[in-house]
Amino acid sequence: MSEAAPQPAAGGTTLTATERLDDLPFTRRHRQLLVGSGIGWALDAFDVGLVAYVLLALRVQWDLTAGESSWVASIGFVGMAIGASLGGLLADRIGRRQVFALTLLVYGIASGASALSWSLGALLVFRFLVGLGLGAELPVASTLVSEFAPRRIRGRVVVMLEAFWAVGWTAAALVGFLLVPASDDGWRWALVLGAVPALYAIVVRRGLPESVRFLMSHGRQAEAERVVRQFEESAGVRYSPGPLAQEDTGAGAADAPGVWSRGLRRRTTGLWLVWFFVNFSYYGAFTWIPSLLFEDGFTVVRSLEFTLIITLGQLPGYAVSAWLVESWGRRRTLSVFLVGSAVAALLYSAADSDPAILTAGILLSFFNLGAWGALYALTPEVYPTLVRGRGAGSAAGFGRIASILAPLSVPLLLGSGGTALVFVVFGAAFAVAAAASWLLPETRGRALED
Numbered sequence: 001m002s003e004a005a006p007q008p009a010a011g012g013t014t015l016t017a018t019e020r021l022d023d024l025p026f027t028r029r030h031r032q033l034l035v036g037s038g039i040g041w042a043l044d045a046f047d048v049g050l051v052a053y054v055l056l057a058l059r060v061q062w063d064l065t066a067g068e069s070s071w072v073a074s075i076g077f078v079g080m081a082i083g084a085s086l087g088g089l090l091a092d093r094i095g096r097r098q099v100f101a102l103t104l105l106v107y108g109i110a111s112g113a114s115a116l117s118w119s120l121g122a123l124l125v126f127r128f129l130v131g132l133g134l135g136a137e138l139p140v141a142s143t144l145v146s147e148f149a150p151r152r153i154r155g156r157v158v159v160m161l162e163a164f165w166a167v168g169w170t171a172a173a174l175v176g177f178l179l180v181p182a183s184d185d186g187w188r189w190a191l192v193l194g195a196v197p198a199l200y201a202i203v204v205r206r207g208l209p210e211s212v213r214f215l216m217s218h219g220r221q222a223e224a225e226r227v228v229r230q231f232e233e234s235a236g237v238r239y240s241p242g243p244l245a246q247e248d249t250g251a252g253a254a255d256a257p258g259v260w261s262r263g264l265r266r267r268t269t270g271l272w273l274v275w276f277f278v279n280f281s282y283y284g285a286f287t288w289i290p291s292l293l294f295e296d297g298f299t300v301v302r303s304l305e306f307t308l309i310i311t312l313g314q315l316p317g318y319a320v321s322a323w324l325v326e327s328w329g330r331r332r333t334l335s336v337f338l339v340g341s342a343v344a345a346l347l348y349s350a351a352d353s354d355p356a357i358l359t360a361g362i363l364l365s366f367f368n369l370g371a372w373g374a375l376y377a378l379t380p381e382v383y384p385t386l387v388r389g390r391g392a393g394s395a396a397g398f399g400r401i402a403s404i405l406a407p408l409s410v411p412l413l414l415g416s417g418g419t420a421l422v423f424v425v426f427g428a429a430f431a432v433a434a435a436a437s438w439l440l441p442e443t444r445g446r447a448l449e450d
Contacts, residue, residue, distance in 0.1 A: 018213060020228055022151040027234035029209075033148055034157060036208050037141045038164035040104055040200060044134050045168025046175075047111050047194045049286075051076065051127075052307070053176025056290045056300060057187040058123075066411035068120060073287045073407035075124045079131025081400030084393050087140050091389030096144040096211045103140065104200055107133025112195025115188040130194070135400055143392050146380040147211045148231070154381070155325035155444060159318060159373035166314035166369055173308040176290075181301055213385045259383070259391045267382045268391070270439025274375060275399030277433035278338070281345065281426040282368055284406030289361070292410075292419050309358055313365030321370035325377050329444040331437055334374035338434035340367030345427035349420040368430075381443040 024030075055069055064072070083103065091099045107130045114126035142158055149157035175193065180186040215224035259268045289310065293303035317337070324333040344367050348360035383391035413422045 016216075018216075021148060021212060021231060024150050024231055024235045024237065026150060026153060026157070027231060029231045029234040030148065030150070030157070033208060034145060034161060037100070037145050038161050038167075040100065041141055041161060041164040042168030042171070043104070043194075043196055043200060044107075045165040046172045047107065047130060047134065047168075048076070049169040049172030049311075050176060050190055050194065052287050052290050053172065053180045053304060054187040054190065055287070056294060056303065057180050059291065059294075060300065061184060061187075062120065064120070066414070069291065070407045070411055072120070072123060072127065073283075074404045076127040076131035076134070077283065077400050077403035077407075079128040079133075080135030080403060081131075081397050083132040083135030083397075084400055085390075085397035087135065087389075087393050089390050089393060091140045091143060091393065092214075092387065095214055096140050096147070096389065097208050098210075099140045100144060100208070103133040105133070107131075108195050108199070112192055114194070115191035135396065140389065140393070142376045143380045143389055144208070144211055146377075147213045147385075147388070148209070151446070153326060155330055155374075155377040156322045158377040158380070159322035159325055162369075162373040162376045163315065163318035163322065165372070166311075166318055169314060170308075170311050173304075173311040177301075177304045177308045181304065213388075217385050259387055259394055264383065264387075264391070267440055268395070270436050271379060271382060271391075271395045272398045273436035273439070274334070274338075274433045275379075275395045276402045277429040277436070278368075278371060278375065279399035280402035280406045281341065281429040281433075282372070283403045284410055285345070285364065285368075285423070285426050287407050288410050288422075292414075292422070293357075295414070296419060306354075306358065306361070310361035310365055313362035314369040317366035317368070317370035318373045320366075321373035325374050326444065329442050330374055330378040330381070331440055331442045334371055334378060334440075335434045335437045337367050337371035337374060338430050338437060341371055342427045342430035342434065344368070345423045345430060349423035349427065371433075378440060378443060381446070382441060 051073060055072055058064055058072065059069055087099050087103060110126050110129035110133060114123060114130060117123035117126060142161060145161050146154060146158050175190050179190050209227045209230070210223065212224045212227050215221075215227070258264070290303045290307045293306055294300060298306065321333055321337060324336075328336075341364060344360055344363035348357070348364060351357045351360045379392045379395060380388050409425075410422055413425060417424075
């Protein structure tokens, strides 16, 4: 890689921190940030995905009703709704890295503690605390990675971060298939593994950089300069000895625009609608698939086996989405994958054989998780720096309302029309999300707004 000193921008002015970062190639430091954040992301997915398997075990061991099972699934999303909003707000005030580490600590401890649950009530309390930490972590991690990624591949890098979700969910499927049914305490040992994020929080706090855009917007110039130079050195770029050029954010932290201000209203509306309906269908389907298979006559082991196979469709979905967000653009990729999700859900509703169930389920995993990748790539890019954390967090928080409602709605839908009606409703929700995605701007190739 050739070395080059940062060149002055047009008119002889020095490049700003964001311009210097945007112009860098993908370096070892970027990879460390991506993997470091991605491991936290995978641990999150492991915990959320594990609930589906624990839920099936508890329905048998604790003789839970469908309503009680739905609350076990939903209570974590109540915490996630609160955590996402609070996490985004804190990320704009105290920093992305600080909140990322704190939320890993909270939900890791709570997840390990949930393995000790002695009653349904105790499990619900612990799962709420897990959700509180988890909900705050996801939008903060994607914001942090988005603010460091080079402009020309930013979307692809964020989708690669999202792909760690599939790694964690697949690990949960393996543990659910191998460990949960192995003994009566199998579900407890599985939840013990969820305490790993508490230890990983120390690594995050010490090893990941703070967002340069956050530091600059809060007047912490010297810290921002050190971080930028670390990334430039990793790329073999010689830098000028002077300080960073001052970023023009256009406002201070105290008078930042609200996400419902005139210039942001349309994109916030579209973002909230997409987050709501994607959450409704995703968590409604994937939290309940093992139990729905069991309800339809599959054995516990067979239900877990089918779910594991269906989960394997997630990684290819992310891979294709990562390529398309930079070639097609974020909005088109998002809408196409949402339409594909709607079609897959309708195919699942009509599936009447083992091959049909597996095919529809794999397609649902492929398109739904590809849509998630595009959504996470787009979400931080639609807001300026001073409200990026709270914008992403509020959209995720609103989406968590759907995460709460979806598992609770499944028993009602089952009673009215069985599994077929459940997936018809999920398909309709995906279609609404696809339409709402066209309210969002296309951000491919654009610099992040400061």
